[in-house]
Amino acid sequence: MNTTLWHILGAGSLGSLWATRLARAGLPVRLILRDATRLGAYASKGGLTLNEQGQHLTLDIPAQTVDDDEPIQRLLVACKAYDAERAVKSIAPRLKAGAELLLLQNGLGSQDAVAGLVPHVRCIFVSSTEGAFRDADFSVVFAGKGFNWLGDTQSGAAPDWLDELSLAGIPHQWSSDILDRLWRKLALNCAINPLTVLHECRNGDLLQHREEVDALCDELVQVLKTCGQPEAAIGLHAEVNRVIQATAANYSSMYQDVAQGRRTEISYLLGHVCNVARQHGCHAPGLNRIREQLIDHVRARGLPGD
Numbered sequence: 001m002n003t004t005l006w007h008i009l010g011a012g013s014l015g016s017l018w019a020t021r022l023a024r025a026g027l028p029v030r031l032i033l034r035d036a037t038r039l040g041a042y043a044s045k046g047g048l049t050l051n052e053q054g055q056h057l058t059l060d061i062p063a064q065t066v067d068d069d070e071p072i073q074r075l076l077v078a079c080k081a082y083d084a085e086r087a088v089k090s091i092a093p094r095l096k097a098g099a100e101l102l103l104l105q106n107g108l109g110s111q112d113a114v115a116g117l118v119p120h121v122r123c124i125f126v127s128s129t130e131g132a133f134r135d136a137d138f139s140v141v142f143a144g145k146g147f148n149w150l151g152d153t154q155s156g157a158a159p160d161w162l163d164e165l166s167l168a169g170i171p172h173q174w175s176s177d178i179l180d181r182l183w184r185k186l187a188l189n190c191a192i193n194p195l196t197v198l199h200e201c202r203n204g205d206l207l208q209h210r211e212e213v214d215a216l217c218d219e220l221v222q223v224l225k226t227c228g229q230p231e232a233a234i235g236l237h238a239e240v241n242r243v244i245q246a247t248a249a250n251y252s253s254m255y256q257d258v259a260q261g262r263r264t265e266i267s268y269l270l271g272h273v274c275n276v277a278r279q280h281g282c283h284a285p286g287l288n289r290i291r292e293q294l295i296d297h298v299r300a301r302g303l304p305g306d
């Protein structure tokens, strides 16, 4: 078997979910933590814990700081979109020629920023619908089954290590249209998440704000078509409606971020769509208005507006 190390940058929810499943399958994993303080905190915990359907498994996965000098061949970047560029910059000197980076960020914009920083390595974009949250430091709850699409923007071939994901039970598929997938997820998030924050409601409550949702979908379809992503626009209204109904009882991820006083990824979601619309001369007054309202809303709660 290929024994390339899996370095994982960011031991938060998704990073821990990937790290524990890979390590549980016997694959070699290294966690990369921010600094010596985090390394000390991790050591005192005795490992990373996966809580899956009430079963707890603690794995003593070796960890190191970003300043370690171990060369990196394969890196999963599992931090938030607004941290990705700075995090990759901090380990860039450790990347071997021909290294591969898996970028697990939601939204769009951070992937290109990272790829621009490290043009000598292969960047693989990941779109994930799996759900996880931390119930304690270095402990993750696998909250929602989902799927991972991986792909690159150079129409490259699928890497030969995908079977390691199968071995680890990480559901995945190589995608030849990863940008379509990321744009589609971005559009769904833009049609649903900001409105749940502004109306302070669950996803299902948006059924009472249908006109507002439909108006955002109309503009999103226009932006997608104008910026060269027409595939991601097909049937958007119906899918948004379906997702609202299927997740009616849930609070969106952005709602949860705001409710828990966490910075949101606005700049990589609605912010990215509004910027792309402007660059293409596409009129999107509703999206821009919601973006401004959202920025005011989070700032009023002491959170960054970007």
Ligand code: NAD
Pocket: 009, 010, 011, 012, 013, 014, 015, 032, 033, 034, 066, 078, 079, 080, 081, 083, 086, 087, 088, 090, 104, 105, 106, 128, 129, 130, 131, 132, 133, 134, 265
């Ligand atoms: P998280 O906040 O739980 O984890 C991010 C981790 O990265 C944190 O532990 C943070 O300390 C660490 N980090 C940040 N900068 C670092 C640096 N310079 N060096 C070392 N570590 C650093 O975030 P998450 O929920 O795992 O989300 C990661 C991405 O995945 C986001 O873009 C999110 O939108 C997306 N996503 C999350 C979920 C989910 O269920 N959690 C689902 C789908 C997509």
Ligand code: KPL
Pocket: 188, 189, 190, 192, 193, 243, 247, 251, 252, 253, 254
């Ligand atoms: O992905 C989501 C989120 O909450 O971030 C859904 C459920 C699709 C709502 O946009």
